[in-house]
Amino acid sequence: MADTSNDVIVLGSGPGGYVAAIRCAQLGLKTAIVERELLGGICLNWGCIPTKALLRSAEIMHFAKHAKDYGLKIAGEIEADLDAVVKRSRGVAKQLNQGVTHLMKKNKIAVHMGEGTLTGPTSLTVKGEKGEEKLTAKHVIVATGARARDLPFAKADGKRVWTYRHAMTPTEMPTKLLVIGSGAIGIEFASFYNDMGVDVTVVEMLDRIVPVEDKDVSAFLEKSLTKQGMTIMTGAGVEDIKVSGTGVKAKIKGKDGKVTETEFSHCITAIGIVPNTENIGVEKLAEMDRGFIQIDPYGRTKSKGLWAIGDCTPGPWLAHKASHEGVTCAEAIAKELGNKDVHPHPLDRNNIPGCTYCHPQIASVGLTEAKAKEAGHEVKAGTFPFIGNGKAIALGEAEGFVKTVFDAKTGELLGAHMVGAEVTEMIQGFVVGKTLETTEAELMNTVFPHPTISESMHESVLASYGRALHI
Template sequence: MAEKYDLIVLGSGPGGYVAAIRGAQLGLKVAIVERELLGGICLNWGCIPTKALLRSAEILHYAQHAKDYGLKIAGEIEADLEAVVKRSRGVAAQLNKGVTGLMKKNKIAVHMGEGKLTGPTSLTVKGEKGEEKLEAKHIIVATGARARDLPFAKADGKRIWTYRHAMTPKEMPKKLLVIGSGAIGIEFASFYNDMGCEVTVVEMLDRIVPVEDKDVSAFLQKSLTKQGIKVMTGAGVEELKADAKGVRAKIKDAKGNVDESEFSHCIVAIGIVPNTEDIGLEKLAEMEKGFIQIDPYGRTKSKGLWAIGDCTPGPWLAHKASHEGVTAAEAIAQELGNKDVHPHPLDRNNIPGCTYCHPQIASVGMTEAQAKEAGYDVKAGTFPFIGNGKAIALGEAEGFTKTVFDAKTGELLGAHMVGAEVTEMIQGFVIGKTLETTEAELMQSVFPHPTISESMHESVLASYGRVIHI
């Protein structure tokens, strides 16, 4: 006989486990189904362990530049790759235990194994307990996504890597090819460059981090080049062959010239594929390129079946998945009779993006070009970190903050930042956009001194010809 719940969540990543917790908080009987590790890719193989790696690289960078801060470090500074990876895996393990504890705290039943839908509100789980049959009034699919392979050269974990292989390398690459310059590709390029590897980045579009504002892309490319990374835009890898010694790549550059180069390893970071095959979705949900189509609350075309996170349309970000999880859980509770919960649909224009390379990138809303294409009369302003006292004191004067406004209404349309700690500061603009702020409120806000966040204030002033410190 099938076990019955109010809500079953298929997948325990940052969307799934958050949805389960919110459902439990609202009084629902909740179960979660996970085939591998609680916390999903983000906690175990993505967001968090990569940041641990990048933190080690950052410390190494500062140690190697101690002279710039008036310090002397005796002896040679070098990276212990095994220890760096061990620290990263330890961070992931700690968080995995944390999610396990949260499941117990919220009385959420955990079923470990492969889940497959048998209907919009039923599924089977094949795992440690054999085959289980589960039923619920509602099911949320939160199965996430995986790295996309090159069609002519699939990752082998030895010479051709995905992000998972790049996080647990058995040896330090000597010469690394990174294909793709989105967040994942650029973060690993930055990490391995700081660790002493020779890095080449190949991007098929005309600029790196192409979803960002053009000014950010140009600044980052200049900075990465200065750090020793070779950046090739408008270029493509036409052939990739791996053997025991390394990787040979035929790369066509922006001028159409094809050159064959040798590398010790290659990271493929050309996007993701949703994990939506073979889980029973064929007749239950509308699909587009493998992604489950949903309404603003997470509903699919089948009553009782919902979807969130990376298996749904982008942006494919952990915090977007978590927010969707809360929204879906609240909408489900409302449908089940809870009159005290009032879910709000997700506004994709207010989702921030962060890339943790060196220097960091953060943004929210429209780029200047997007705003103009949308028909806005735009006011935009930029403030460089070289005019910010805290940035200079930190020795991090590279970077800027840029804001984009509707000239007619003063609405904040977008904000774009590159430099030290901008991933921590972007939330100020996110809150501003969520509150539908205008330039007037931002100008009248008092920013603490000395902080890098003062550049946020100055960029708003610059948009209206009132900048102070440049």
């Protein structure tokens, strides 16, 4: 049993862990990373990236079906080749996994493949390809992520009841699909399978879909998805599921309290996550809350030398939040180890954007109008519809809007909410603005390029102050 001493060991190589390791290495720290499955973690291999590849295929399918709207003729029937769609998605994941492998080599980060278990705040054992290794470090970062939560009465079996992992590599196309939960994961898969021609029903326990978004976005998205042929049930709950060899029978309690039994070919559960913190020896070393590791704004736990980042810590559970925490944590460690040139800054949760890649896309940052009012702000809010934007009309993507929320007294940008084409690419403009503590004056005085959909961002700011030009 070899004993290897490091400055930092990172447990988990997802977008939090591998980024933390790279930043540690950049800062001259001897760094090792432990991974039990695939470098890049869930995000690169089974989450954010390969799902976008699937959604791109669905988007192309959608455009092909609507070719005549663009003056184009496509001869013959348009069909989805499920195996080829999945193969493309897996190829994208493989390319990115290889990219992370290269980054580890480039930054001279020692990779230990296997199951890591903490034996103390700064030591762990790894059981894997080299047998059992004992590793020690001055600091350890836990970045073990999270997994999909199972329904208590219908555990995912990969055949009829799926989590996102099964939904990404289906062996057959569903005919009638039940999606339980309308957060980002549920709605993205509902959108993908709907575009692929599947009959999709979404059941959401709360009174609106994508419940963390502004209510205007939720209402618009529900209307849009319904128009695309989806069945949306809000204020509803799945009370029981019976699985057979041919499908699932679901008892669904509707908004009116009536329980109906409906048959589906498959079911996707997207009802939240469970942190991967069991059996890694962390419970005795850190304060825990429902399995999540409690940390200070820099990632410190209560045990000296032990840190945690990403989905195994309190939310929001987003890849980009994990990466940002990884950098902050690495810099805080370097500072503790005597580096006077680093100035770590804690994460401002109000400036973390959220993106959902359904069709149409949604993106947001900061407070919703309702939350801003709840927080005691006097609010000025404005909305600009894509139908008033020349580029959106030219693209045939005139469905959507941008909404901005300001503090009426100070002009501070409190939040921005968008639904429509490419909004996931546009939200960053408002994120930069919020990070720079912008007010409406700077945004109004910014020159936006024409013709772009981003002009609707400018117009929404103007609309908040009764000055919109194109509505």
